[in-house]
Amino acid sequence: MGMTITEKILAAHAGTAKVEPGEIISVGLDVVLANDITAAVAIPELKKMGFTNVFDNTKVVFVMDHFVPNSDVKAAMQCKIGRDFARACKLEHFYDAGTMGIEHVLLPEKGLVLPGDVIIGGDSHTCTYGALGAFSTGVGSTDLAAGMARGQLWFKVPASIKFIYKGKLPVFVSGKDLILFTIGRIGVDGALYKAMEFTGEVVEELSVDSRFTMCNMAVEAGAKNGIIAPDKKIEGFVKNRARRPYRFFNSDPDALYEETYEFDISELEPQVAFPHLPSNTKNVSEADNILIDQVVIGSCTNGRMEDLRVAADILKGRKIHPYVRVIVIPATQDIYLQAIQEGLIEIFIQAGAAVSTPTCGPCFGGHMGVLAAGERCVSTTNRNFVGRMGHQTSEVYLAGPAVAAASALKGRIADPREVV
Amino acid sequence: MSGRAYVFGDNVDTDLIVPGRFLTLSTPEELAGVCMAGLDAGFASRLRQGDVFVAGRNFGCGSSREHAPISIKAAGICCVIAVSFARIFYRNAINIGLPVLESKSAARSIREGDEIAVELQEGRIINLTQEETYTFTPFPGFIMDIIREGGLVNYLKNRSTDRGGN
The missing domain is CATH 3.30.499.10 (Aconitase, domain 3)
Structure with a gap:
């Protein structure tokens, strides 16, 4: 039996040839992301764990984006926790007002997250980077602290659900409409704990921007991650941004899916x-x-x-x-x-x-x-x-x-x- | 542990538990006061130590904010019983030492105000008001230890001698 793209990426990062859904594995992390809200909780926890520094100051990325530019004194004080820590640890990738963008748009743009990566972020929409063919998921601040300290985290390998989109994208219909339609069909816990794998001719035609939108909302169906197999469009997006090697993974033809949904979207309205x-x-x-x-x-x-x-x-x-x-x-x-x-x-x-x-x-x-x-x-x-x-x-x-x-x-x- | 039940429906999201406008708060003491503020600003003030939250499907969906389970625990809630939990919330709750119990029969039977006792080790939820007992799969040993020791941070601190970092 073959493996899905999600299973292959996790296996590669666990240093094993094969993983199966339900298996608990410890994986190495390529990128650990925090924002102003989640860093402020994670930093004291990291210190309580007995650490004063991060595992790798090139792989821990801070983006001050939620209450920035600071909305009030409390927000400013909270951001200061992240700012001070980033300076103390000499984080190479620290983004604040002026250079900052919304984290899940910024990291791909800067080439910090790449195909084949395993990424965790203290933000539920970290699943966005699945559009590049990466395994990427949101965590809370304690897991974030552990990831920042050790560069490792345990996961239960998720079972995958395959979504096949057929037909031709109508005018004014974009990735947002596809994902809203999909969540409408399966419900807000329709993919609870699962990987959502988006495939089909419509997804192949979809712009990179629209693919990010689709994977971004996988968490709104309860999913652990959303993912799309990388192709020439993704190659075009990452090749001039990447400053380290990356790897394309693809699902095997005989990979096992817990469920498969097929939608013809030629008549889909916004x-x-x-x-x-x-x-x-x-x-x-x-x-x-x-x-x-x-x-x-x-x-x-x-x-x-x-x-x-x-x-x-x-x-x-x-x-x-x-x-x-x-x-x-x-x-x-x-x-x-x-x-x-x-x-x-x-x-x-x-x-x-x-x-x-x-x-x-x-x-x-x-x-x-x-x-x-x-x-x-x-x-x-x-x-x-x-x-x-x-x-x-x-x-x-x-x-x-x-x-x-x-x-x-x-x-x-x-x-x-x-x-x- | 035992207390009164507060019953909620399906898909209680973390914005309801701790609304975004309160995310400049980060200590348990501060967050205790805003528990369920998205539902009712005065909710937290009515909670007593040992009370129990009971809910339907997908409790804790939405944002990854650990503020949500921190706020519930700090407000005195001894455990959350639900049909199912959202993935990130479940992991966050264990990580901070808040027991989260999946029991469909308990979640469907318990009514608002029922007196509930929970035996974590035995996997039993006892409804003292309705005189019913529900079961759940007890946590494995290491998770019981994490809960007993107040969360993953303490658990690691109590065990690790290696305080590396670069």
Whole structure:
């Protein structure tokens, strides 16, 4: 019996020829990531464990992105824990306001995470890097501390679920719509503890940006990791960024999957996840005059170039609805700069949007666009739990950048096909 | 250990347990006061030492914030019983020494306010109010040790003599 890509990567990092689902193994870590929130908990734990330093100052990466630029004194004090530790340990890859981007967009962009890697991060959306053909998963701060100290962590090898997407991607349908549709089908615990492997002709055609979006939300189905076999597009993405060797793994034809889903998406509409679960997914045409107060375009899910281009195409030469606040957050400084050079930022500002420096800000209800009681937001982010973006009675509708931009113009949840 | 049951539904997420706006707090003492603040700001103040959380499927889904189990434990909750747990939350809870018990029958039968006693070693949950007993698979020895010693950090500290690092 063959192995899946997930099993092969884990086996290679455990120094063994073969692993099976359910087996508990100790694996070497290529990258250990922390942000301002999770580092602040992990650092004291690492010290309590008796360590004063990290296992390798080139492999532990800190990104101050959640409450940065600091939103208040408490956030500043919390960030200071990460900043001081990063300096003391001489971390080679430390990113703060000015160089910082949203961690899961920044690390691939900087070539810090590569195909075939095993990566842990103190952030649940660490599963994003599966789009490069890496095993990548989120952990809490104690595991993070252990990983930072030893460069090793134990895992139970996950069983894999295969998703095959057939057909041709319709206009205005992107990776976000595919993953929302998928979570809608299997539920928020539909892949609990499992690997989600995305395959098929649609995925092969999908841009690298859209692949990141799909893997990013694997955790919203409860998965341990999301993964896509690397191909020429991934080779093109990493070859000029990588500063160390990387390796492509592929699933064997006779690899064992716990389940296989096959979807023909040729007729798929843009998707919207209604409050308060990412699995509460509907076709955009089912949104019946749902008035909105805010639109957020950004985050580790949809703050990449492709997303900004799609949104700008729709907003170009038009005005945002007077009752809607639109916040556009390019995910990294490079993306921000590229968006300036392409004229996208001008389009956003002319349309009446606020454009922010990179930050996770509103996605988790931290700052930069928190909602009041009863307010509704269409957001390209990844979670729409109760109170996620602010007040307990506020509502978040998850969608891709096309629906978000169209909704910004109409003042209600709108189908992009209505406005262009 | 024993206490009163607080019963929740499916998919209780970590944003409900500790909302994002409180993530500038990081000590157990601070986090105890905001336990379940996403549901009700006054929730934590009503909890007593030894109380039990009971929930449906996928408890602790969403963000990897270890603040969530830290807050539950610091608020005095002695264990969480659920049909199933989200992966990261489960591991985080064990790592900080909060027992997380998977028992479908307990999760489906226990009602709000029931008096619950838990015998970790024996794998028994006793509902003193309804006079019922439910079972779960007891933890292996090393996990019992982690829980007893208050989490993985203490567990490692109590055992390791090698304090390497580069």
